Amino acid sequence: MSDDRRPAVWQMVREAVNALGTETTNVAVRDWILQKYPGTNKGTISCAIITCTVNHDSRVHYPDNHKTRRCDGHYDFLYRSARGRLERYDAAKHGQWEIAEREDGSLCVRRIDGEEVPGGTEAAKSQVPGDGGTTFAAEAHLRDYLVQHLEDIEPGLELYVDDNGVDGVEYTTAIGRIDILATDRDGRFVVLELKVAQGPDAVCGQLMRYMGWVKRHLSEGKPVRGTIIAQRISDRIRYALADFPAVQLKEYELSLKLRDAEPLD
Numbered sequence: 265m266s267d268d269r270r271p272a273v274w275q276m277v278r279e280a281v282n283a284l285g286t287e288t289t290n291v292a293v294r295d296w297i298l299q300k301y302p303g304t305n306k307g308t309i310s311c312a313i314i315t316c317t318v319n320h321d322s323r324v325h326y327p328d329n330h331k332t333r334r335c336d337g338h339y340d341f342l343y344r345s346a347r348g349r350l351e352r353y354d355a356a357k358h359g360q361w362e363i364a365e366r367e368d369g370s371l372c373v374r375r376i377d378g379e380e381v382p383g384g385t386e387a388a389k390s391q392v393p394g395d396g397g398t399t400f401a402a403e404a405h406l407r408d409y410l411v412q413h414l415e416d417i418e419p420g421l422e423l424y425v426d427d428n429g430v431d432g433v434e435y436t437t438a439i440g441r442i443d444i445l446a447t448d449r450d451g452r453f454v455v456l457e458l459k460v461a462q463g464p465d466a467v468c469g470q471l472m473r474y475m476g477w478v479k480r481h482l483s484e485g486k487p488v489r490g491t492i493i494a495q496r497i498s499d500r501i502r503y504a505l506a507d508f509p510a511v512q513l514k515e516y517e518l519s520l521k522l523r524d525a526e527p528l529d
Contacts, residue, residue, distance in 0.1 A: 274312040274328075276301055278341055287351050290429045307447055310425030317342040318353050318361040322431045324371040325411045325423070332371065335361040348428035370408065406458050406516075407433065407443055410493065417456070417491065417514065420449025437477050440470075445478070452486045453478045459494040467492055468504045471511065 271279070280296040281288060294309050315326045318335040328339050336355070343353040351358075360376040374380040411433055414421040424432035424445045432445030444456035455478055457471045471490045479488045491512040492501065505511045 270301055270304075273297075273304065273308050274316055274339065276304065277309065277312045277316060281342065281350065281352055287345070287349070290348050290350060291427050293350065294427070307422050307425060307451075310427075310429065310431075311423060313342065313350070313429060314425065314431060315339055317344050317350070317429075319358070319373060320344055320429070321373050322433055323373060324363060325408065325431070325433065327412070329363055330371070330412070332363050332365050334376075335363065344429065347430070350429075370405075403443070403458055403460050406460050406493075410456070410458065411444060414444075414446060417493070418448065418454070421446050421454060422448075424453065437474065437481075439473055439477055442474050442478075448489070453483050453488045455488065455490045457490070457492050459492070461495050465498070465500050465504065467494075468501060475510070 270276075276297045277293055279300075280293045284292055284296060290310065290313055293313060294306060297304055297309055298306070311326060314320050314323050315328055316339050317323060318340050323329045335353075340361070341353050343351045343358045345351050353361075355361075362374060362376055364372055364374050366372055372380050410417065411423060414423060424435070424447050430436075432442070435442040435445040442455055443458045446454045446456060448454055455471060455474045457467055457474070459467060471492060475488045475490045487510065489510045489512070491514060492505075493514045493516060495516060497513045497515055502513065505513065
């Protein structure tokens with residue numbers, strides 16, 4: 265089947281679930297799609313599964329779920345019953361879910377009765393000293409913004425999702441949590457470490473440890489790269505990593521744009 269006749273990947277996911285039955289797994293859905301639509305990107309399949317799973321807390325990181333809404337549309341047909349396991353979503357069985365806004369303005373996934381998904385992203389309450397509001401209030405805010413704008417960091421960068429449907433946001437390893445674990449357009453891993461203000465010297469060792477873990481446990485022999493993102497990169501960090509071409513250093517700055525509010529229906 266030629267690429268121009270292929271359905272969107274989220275439609276492939278729905279087709280796979282319908283073929284596999286009411287209960288299935290992330291891996292089974294992926295393998296079914298790869299058999300019928302060879303060459304489909306595995307990472308894109310995993311991201312589409314998250315996008316369409318009503319009780320997956322990370323679905324709010326994807327463009328189709330950037331607004332509050334009741335989960336009863338065409339992207340709302342999966343329910344995660346356990347890690348790596350999926351069911352066709354049934355509101356009568358699983359409850360009615362929604363994408364809602366917290367008091368701090370961040371989005372969360374919860375049942376209509378107000379029960380938020382455990383493990384959802386919690387923005388820190390404390391404020392980080394800045395220069396008049398030009399920095400993020402917490403690393404959680406910076407992380408959530410970058411997850412939605414990975415292309416701004418590097419063209420072709422995608423959020424990593426493993427076979428169990430666990431995505432690369434605060435990805436848990438045996439030595440700690442990686443802020444963002446992504447893959448580039450060639451399928452190589454990129455470890456992102458974030459600091460809202462000036463990056464401390466310790467971030468260098470932290471990044472190297474995570475890169476070493478990913479190389480030994482996930483990369484299957486492919487090179488692993490790293491990126492440190494902070495509002496300001498100190499000279500100490502620049503010197504520490506000057507001879508490591510696999511590590512990039514990036515500084516961010518904020519800007520404000522205004523638009524007219526949408527009128528009421």
